[in-house]
Amino acid sequence: MHEAAKKTFRYVASFLLIVTLNFALPRLMPGDPVKNLIGEDVYVSEAVMEELRTEMGLNRPLYEQFTAYIGDLLRFDLGYSYHLHSPVAEILRERIVWTLLFVGVSVLLGAALGTLFGAYAGWKPETKANRLACCGFIALSCTPPYFLALLFLEIFAFKLGLFPFKGFYDVPTPGSIAHHMFLPVTVMALFSASRNFLIMRGSVIQEKGQLYALYARAKGLYDISILFRHVIKNASLPIITLLALDFGFLFSGALFTEIVFSLNGMGTLIYDAIIGKDYPVLQGSFLVVALAVLLANMLADLAYAIADPRVRRPA
Amino acid sequence: MNTLLEVKDLNVSFQGNENENKTGNKSENKNETVTAVSCLSISIREKETLALVGETGCGKSVVAHAIMRLLPPESIVKGTIEFKGKNLLKLSEKEMAKLRGKEISIIFQNPSLALNPVYSIGHQLAEPLRIHTQKMRWKEKEGKKEKVKQKEKREKKKENSNLSKVSRALKRVGFSNPREYMGYYPSWCSGGMNQRFLIAASTMLDPVLLIADEPSKGLDRDRVSELENELKGLKEKSETSLLLISHDLGFVRRLADRVAVMYAGEIVEIADPSSLFESPLHPYTRGLLNSLPERGFVPIPGASPPLSNPPAGCRFHPRCPIKEKRCTQERPELKESNGRAVRCFLCP
Structure with a gap:
């Protein structure tokens, strides 16, 4: 129980740190949000600008802004976006479903593919096919996902016309959504798979040299069944960490992919908010992304306790 | 009693690149071949316990792994290992897997690492x-x-x-x-x-041959005597033959029916425990016994030769107190007499 209390404290502390940073970061960025809100080509008197500032609470001292921010947070009020003319919480709720769908499917697909291929490549690293696969996945992991996205868009959408260029759907049916999501999900899944592949390959190469693998052979198992019955569970432990890390990484990687495919998810929302200095939206989406990563880490922590008896104690 | 396992002229060598082989001998030159076991012949009868003793790095474990065909692929194994009339070295991996764990089991020397x-x-x-x-x-x-x-x-x-x-x-x-x-x-x-746990797992299917690779390593006195009782009980209750690999001589003396002494990849002496411990013939065996704490703690001078480059003639001659000229030139054969065998020119 002591260990659990320690862990909970750590997560609460990081949550508070995230909230504070989230408050501070947008205010440290250069530029005046009011000027940006109005636009540079329109002249507005100082008085009107001051009025707007008061309305948004930007002229108050920082600590007052901070307490107001915390108070709003507790009421699940993330502020109001002047750019999009709607409450931030509502915008986020609408957008995050799509990004979660997009990122979630890609991460899971990538993890499954990367783990399986990586395990096999690590089991027989000397075969030609596996060497080739290794080179391929190294190349993939070095390619920035937005470049891959552009390449895929060029080949499969423009040249071959197999897939639509943009958006999540034409009509909101599962078929149309799947058709639209195919290319972006493929790009992100490939990228995620390449990372998982390389980790898993190395992990299997390391684990198969352990004595328990030899003992499995001495018990009468042979070849691939040693991999599946003994090595793979040990070797896939680092994948849990990578999944949690990937979740955050893909959220940011998804940003570029979303822009390339013009998907209205979290990525484009953050991008537009940065360009337009839309503080409330920025704060809200950073908070959500940070929380998602925190949650993923927490899940990984729990998953380790289940998968690895070494971090557990007998009851 | 019938012979269960017959190992004839077993040679095991490891090709250069992998230097961290089971012998623990690291050779400096990358492309050297390390001959871990040379011309080894032993046989185990049904229900018999044969002990293989010798200092660390003399190739005991390699013999065990060779019998179960668990050596890494870069090893070169020559000779014959006949088990129940079948040559194990000629079997396919699939046929071998059927024997492993069922007919032949092994207990590894590091139990905490051998369990998943x-x-x-x-x-x-x-x-x-x-x-x-x-x-x-x-x-x-x-x-x-x-x-x-x-x-x-x-x-x-x-x-x-x-x-x-x-x-x-x-x-x-x-x-x-x-x-x-x-x-x-x-x-x-x-x-x-x-x-x-490991002993229980390895004896689960009542194997005909159990190989115990340094089972007493790293255990304290109490545990060793417990282990001894377990192995004794196992021998009494079932039909298991035991190949016991150890450098704990007292342990071996109490358990074994016959003892084979290995030095630098060769067998230098085979005898029943009482005659071996009371009247050892080979100078190495004598040195080994003299190095026991209860017999004066006198170490054998020098160190074992590197297996990548063993000395000519008798492999023990650089450390032998009674060597003659021919010991440095000719290689002695394993001579049998009165149920004992010894590899030395100077022994009767």
């Missing part, structure tokens, strides 16, 4: 049962198609009988509440406990 850290003790102990009964079930499937429900029932029954077999095996190695330990993991248990 992420599976429970019960699961790992039941594994030999699962592996070697599954193959029979496949054959049944081919013969007649059972109804799914019946099959499920059967599988459940099998799983239950596996569990009770496991708990019986755990009781045999001295755990009074086996059901509790079956849910444990290797990392929760001490080395001595893991050692007993």
Whole structure:
């Protein structure tokens, strides 16, 4: 129980740190949000600008802004976006479903593919096919996902016309959504798979040299069944960490992919908010992304306790 | 008694690149070939215990691994290993896998590493049962198609009988509440406990030949005597022959029917324990016995030769106190007389 209390404290502390940073970061960025809100080509008197500032609470001292921010947070009020003319919480709720769908499917697909291929490549690293696969996945992991996205868009959408260029759907049916999501999900899944592949390959190469693998052979198992019955569970432990890390990484990687495919998810929302200095939206989406990563880490922590008896104690 | 295992002229060498082989001898030159075992011949009769003794790095474990064909692929194994009339070196990997764990079992020297850290003790102990009964079930499937429900029932029954077999095996190695330990993991248990789990797993299917590779290594006196009792009990209760590899000479003396002494990849002397310990013939055996604490603690001068480049003539001559000129030039053969064998020119 002591260990659990320690862990909970750590997560609460990081949550508070995230909230504070989230408050501070947008205010440290250069530029005046009011000027940006109005636009540079329109002249507005100082008085009107001051009025707007008061309305948004930007002229108050920082600590007052901070307490107001915390108070709003507790009421699940993330502020109001002047750019999009709607409450931030509502915008986020609408957008995050799509990004979660997009990122979630890609991460899971990538993890499954990367783990399986990586395990096999690590089991027989000397075969030609596996060497080739290794080179391929190294190349993939070095390619920035937005470049891959552009390449895929060029080949499969423009040249071959197999897939639509943009958006999540034409009509909101599962078929149309799947058709639209195919290319972006493929790009992100490939990228995620390449990372998982390389980790898993190395992990299997390391684990198969352990004595328990030899003992499995001495018990009468042979070849691939040693991999599946003994090595793979040990070797896939680092994948849990990578999944949690990937979740955050893909959220940011998804940003570029979303822009390339013009998907209205979290990525484009953050991008537009940065360009337009839309503080409330920025704060809200950073908070959500940070929380998602925190949650993923927490899940990984729990998953380790289940998968690895070494971090557990007998009851 | 019939001969169960007959090893003839076994040669095991390792090709250069992999220097960290089982002999523990690291050669400086990358492309050297290390001959870990040369011209080794031993035989084990049914229900007999043969002990293989010698200092670390003389190739004892390599012999054990060679018999089970567990050596890494870069090793070169020559000679014949005949088990129940079959040459194990000629079998396919699949046929060999059928023998492993069922007819020939091994207990590794590092029990805590030999058990898989992420599976429970019960699961790992039941594994030999699962592996070697599954193959029979496949054959049944081919013969007649059972109804799914019946099959499920059967599988459940099998799983239950596996569990009770496991708990019986755990009781045999001295755990009074086996059901509790079956849910444990290797990392929760001490080395001595893991050692007993490993013995239980390896003897689960009553193998005809059990190879115990330094089972007493790293255990304290109490545990060693417990282990001794377990192995003794095992020999009495079942038909198992035992190949005992150890450098604990007292342990060997109490358990073995015959003792083979190895030096630098060769057997230098084979005898029954009482004559070996009371009147050792080979100078190496004598030196080995003199280095025991109870016999004066006199070490043999020098160090064992590198296996990548063994000395000419008798391999022991650089350290031998009674060497003659021909010892440095000719290689002595293993001479047999009165049921003992010794590899020395100067011994009768």
